[in-house]
Amino acid sequence: MTTDSTARIRTDIAHNARVWNYWLGGKDNYQVDRAVGDQVTAMFPGIGEVARADRAFLGRAVSHLVGDAGVRQLLDIGTGLPTGENTHEVAQRHAPDARIVYVDNDPIVLAHAHALLTSSPGGVTTYIDQDARNAREILDAAAETLDLTRPVAVMLLGILNFIPDTDETHRIVRTLMDGVPSGSYLVLTHPTLDADVGGAGNQAAMDFWNANATPPITGRSRAEFLSYFDGLELLDPGVESCSRWRCPEEAPVPQFGAVGRKP
Numbered sequence: 001m002t003t004d005s006t007a008r009i010r011t012d013i014a015h016n017a018r019v020w021n022y023w024l025g026g027k028d029n030y031q032v033d034r035a036v037g038d039q040v041t042a043m044f045p046g047i048g049e050v051a052r053a054d055r056a057f058l059g060r061a062v063s064h065l066v067g068d069a070g071v072r073q074l075l076d077i078g079t080g081l082p083t084g085e086n087t088h089e090v091a092q093r094h095a096p097d098a099r100i101v102y103v104d105n106d107p108i109v110l111a112h113a114h115a116l117l118t119s120s121p122g123g124v125t126t127y128i129d130q131d132a133r134n135a136r137e138i139l140d141a142a143a144e145t146l147d148l149t150r151p152v153a154v155m156l157l158g159i160l161n162f163i164p165d166t167d168e169t170h171r172i173v174r175t176l177m178d179g180v181p182s183g184s185y186l187v188l189t190h191p192t193l194d195a196d197v198g199g200a201g202n203q204a205a206m207d208f209w210n211a212n213a214t215p216p217i218t219g220r221s222r223a224e225f226l227s228y229f230d231g232l233e234l235l236d237p238g239v240e241s242c243s244r245w246r247c248p249e250e251a252p253v254p255q256f257g258a259v260g261r262k263p
């Protein structure tokens, strides 16, 4: 942990990466995170299930892309704190030579990044301390590890919801996908208020979050979520609740998931 990253860690306000870690059963969180996490759970009891479903989606999507589709390079933006089945662990189980670049802007994720950097001998994992809004800089730094003339899986799981300006989120996705070649993939999850997947319960919890924690969160509709895939070919089954993506027997959670291929 660098002095600089330690100085950036705030323990007086709940922070998303740490509350998410708490909901996933992790230990890398403070009292303030647990208090807000418990309050949100009281308002929206399904939130722990959303976090677990999101991680399970990550496992299925990465397994498919690396195990079946032959992807060997992954750019995972909004990595979160290390937990079970991190992207490099899933990817390198299928392909030990897989190369993974993690990106997050949270100093506590930076402080724990060493746990993410345990690559298999034939592969590589690296970490970039950067804000997703700086997509061009992310691509430039990722190019030191990834060959951007070859396909890359660009992963943005549970992160665009922390960027309130929808135009800005589109600019980020477009810059990233313009920077990778044909045959690359976009992997997204995003929370929603849409009632058909149980989103109605999210509103009070999100309002509470925005009054008490950081960064502020925004839900987006199915149509808004789908629009991130403009110009891409959606893999089956298209946009789904992330719990049900290639797992149709599961109950839905109010978090969409989808994978698109750049033609």
Ligand SMILES: C[S@@+](CC[C@H](N)C(=O)[O-])C[C@H]1O[C@@H](n2cnc3c(N)ncnc32)[C@H](O)[C@@H]1O
Binding pocket: 016, 017, 020, 054, 055, 058, 077, 078, 079, 080, 081, 103, 104, 105, 106, 109, 130, 131, 132, 133, 156, 157, 158, 159, 162, 163, 215
């Ligand atoms: C809900 S967690 C999701 C973690 C992981 N992707 C997953 O799906 O389990 C969101 C992560 O995005 C990070 N994040 C939020 N806003 C960000 C931004 N503007 N730039 C980079 N990372 C950001 C947070 O620090 C946190 O680690």
